[in-house]
Amino acid sequence: MRAITFVDVESLCLETVPDPAIVDAGDVIVEVDAAGICGSDLHPYLGRERGLDRGTIMGHEFVGRVVAAGRDVRAFRVGDRVVAPFTTSCGKCWACARGLTSRCINGQLFGWVQDGRGLHGAQAEFVRVPRADTTLAAVPDSLTDDAVALLAGDVLSTAMFGAELAGVQEGDSVAIVGCGAVGLLAIRASLARGAREVFALDAVASRLALAKRFGAIAVDVSNGDAIAFVRERADGRGVDRVIEAVGSPQATRTAADVARPGASIAAVGVHTEPHLALSPGELYDRNLTYAAGRCPARRMLPAALEMAEREAPLIATLISHRLPLEAGVDAYRRLAAREESWAKVVLVGP
Numbered sequence: 001m002r003a004i005t006f007v008d009v010e011s012l013c014l015e016t017v018p019d020p021a022i023v024d025a026g027d028v029i030v031e032v033d034a035a036g037i038c039g040s041d042l043h044p045y046l047g048r049e050r051g052l053d054r055g056t057i058m059g060h061e062f063v064g065r066v067v068a069a070g071r072d073v074r075a076f077r078v079g080d081r082v083v084a085p086f087t088t089s090c091g092k093c094w095a096c097a098r099g100l101t102s103r104c105i106n107g108q109l110f111g112w113v114q115d116g117r118g119l120h121g122a123q124a125e126f127v128r129v130p131r132a133d134t135t136l137a138a139v140p141d142s143l144t145d146d147a148v149a150l151l152a153g154d155v156l157s158t159a160m161f162g163a164e165l166a167g168v169q170e171g172d173s174v175a176i177v178g179c180g181a182v183g184l185l186a187i188r189a190s191l192a193r194g195a196r197e198v199f200a201l202d203a204v205a206s207r208l209a210l211a212k213r214f215g216a217i218a219v220d221v222s223n224g225d226a227i228a229f230v231r232e233r234a235d236g237r238g239v240d241r242v243i244e245a246v247g248s249p250q251a252t253r254t255a256a257d258v259a260r261p262g263a264s265i266a267a268v269g270v271h272t273e274p275h276l277a278l279s280p281g282e283l284y285d286r287n288l289t290y291a292a293g294r295c296p297a298r299r300m301l302p303a304a305l306e307m308a309e310r311e312a313p314l315i316a317t318l319i320s321h322r323l324p325l326e327a328g329v330d331a332y333r334r335l336a337a338r339e340e341s342w343a344k345v346v347l348v349g350p
Contacts, residue, residue, distance in 0.1 A: 003124030036061030059123030085297030091134030159185035166266035170194030
């Protein structure tokens with residue numbers, strides 16, 4: 001089969017590799033209909049995260065159809081249309097029992113093989129899915145857009161988790177820091193939980209235009225008055241909840257600056273810096289709650305699929321490019337360069 005594989009920092013390859021096979025009785029093989037390129041895929045590509053083996057198949061967002069199943073698989077059969085979260089999960093360990101499926105003690109991250117151990121990804125024609133019964137979710141027939149369905153397994157689940165982690169509730173004022181796909185979907189997730197108003201902070205005009213379309217008050221952070229504007233509009237003291245969807249020290253600082261005393265900040269962006277840009281003293285002095293972590297996407301998937309189905313036309317606007325697999329290597333380069341008009345890329349089958 002063809003697959004996009006890791007070679008080195010800023011170097012990928014489209015090559016022919018062996019088809020995946022059933023290894024354990026709980027495995028299925030999925031023929032990939034659509035695979036996403038996620039912002040977090042850029043971390044190993046750009047060398048922000050290291051350790052990925054040469055030859056690892058990239059990608060952790062996918063939707064497709066089951067083409068083979070191990071003898072112990074009960075929930076799925078050949079021909080079923082399925083979507084996966086970005087990690088596998090057993091559904092039985094202490095973490096899964098508490099709904100923290102992203103920290104399953106038996107789980108693996110799609111698209112991460114290190115020192116010969118791990119799980120290949122889905123930017124390929126086929127992907128092996130271990131623990132299929134407790135990892136995969138069925139895609140409703142009424143959700144016809146494969147690209148929208150795959151967003152449920154990662155960015156939409158993460159956005160909904162951000163709203164949950166921040167504790168968004170009826171009547172809250174909310175700030176979203178970063179208007180990439182996760183941030184834009186966090187607008188919808190916050191409004192669905194009853195937020196009174198949502199401020200969306202970014203510096204990119206096209207993203208801010210989308211934020212308005214998604215229902216937020218768009219705030220250009222390149223304007224020196226942006227923080228003061230949000231604080232003033234939010235009852236003069238700052239917002240009740242902040243969802244930080246970037247993963248940078250600057251985003252952390254912005255999140256803290258727009259938060260009122262006693263606010264909660266949820267960080268769902270992937271951070272790679274060694275130190276938090278927010279001191280313990282500031283957390284204490286302002287009674288701030290700071291929470292962070294990888295989304296338990298499998299737990300969030302049923303609700304995410306419902307939202308994806310309900311808001312499919314709007315969610316589809318996040319996808320800037322639908323490309324064949326052979327265009328994927330160049331797409332990484334363009335995304336890493338932050339080229340104008342390149343946002344969410346989905347690699348689609350024939």
